[in-house]
Amino acid sequence: MSEFPASAMHSARxxxxxxxxxxxxxxxxxxxxxxxxxxxxxxxAPEPVPPYDPFFDSTHRPEHYLVAEEVGGVGGVGETEGAEGGGELLGYIRLVPPTPLACNRHVRQIQGLAVAEAARGRGVARELLHGAYDEARRQGAARMTLRVLGHNAPARALYESEGFTVEGVLPGEFHLGGEYVDDVLMGRRLD
Incomplete structure (x- = not known):
């Protein structure tokens, strides 16, 4: 992935x-x-406990992620050091091919989207999605997919507002917090 142009800068509340x-x-x-x-x-996955694994590893590499970074702010816990702009990281999105198969190379899959509690409501998740669309297109993708838990109404509403549609449901696929939760498969074209 390449550095995003200045046009990817956004003013928020x-x-x-x-x-x-x-x-x-x-x-x-x-x-x-x-x-x-x-x-x-x-x-x-279970809640992380110390000692924590590194965020990046051989299958979760920096080039798989886009981040939303505060610009001109005061920084904070998520502040990056030595990075140009060096602001607080507000969120991330992970974008990868869903399989290593050549016949599937036209698809990119979102495999993680997180926004800091304090940054919610500022359009961070939506802008991370827009950045992911641009990056997926740059990589030659024509389609984007994701999986979202059935009970995650805020995420599902965001994805639907961005043109994702439900393409399948795995009923009761996960047992979380004492309840069976659906795994919802969503996708959209990138053209």
């Missing part, structure tokens, strides 16, 4: 942010953001 490609030095801040936003509303 409490400051400006930009969407850019993740860098290796973002790992610690993204790990903290991931732990801070963990919830059974969207996570099927």
């Amino acid at each position: 409490s400051g400006s942010f930009r969407v850019r490609s993740a860098r290796a030095e973002d790992g610690a801040a993204l790990g903290a953001l991931d732990r801070d936003t963990w919830s059974t509303l969207h996570a099927v």
Whole structure:
């Protein structure tokens, strides 16, 4: 992924942010953001406990992620050090091919979207999605897919407002918090 142009800068109610490609030095801040936003509303993996695994590893590389970064703000817990702009990381989206198959290379899948609690309602998730569409198109993709838990009404509403439609449901696929939860498959074209 490449650095996003200045046109990816956005003004929001409490400051400006930009969407850019993740860098290796973002790992610690993204790990903290991931732990801070963990919830059974969207996570099927157990709640993280110390010692924490690194955010980036051989299958979760910086080039798979876009981040939303505060610009001109005061920074904070998720502040990246030494990075140009160096603002607080407000959120991330992970975008990868769903399989290694050549016949599937026209598809990109969202495999994670998180926004810091304090940044919600500022359009961060929507701008991360728009950045992901642009990046997927740049990579030659014509289609985007995702999986979302059936009880995650806010995420489902966001995706539907962005043109994603339900393409399948795996009823009761996960047992979370004492309840069976559907796994909802959604997709959209990128043209």
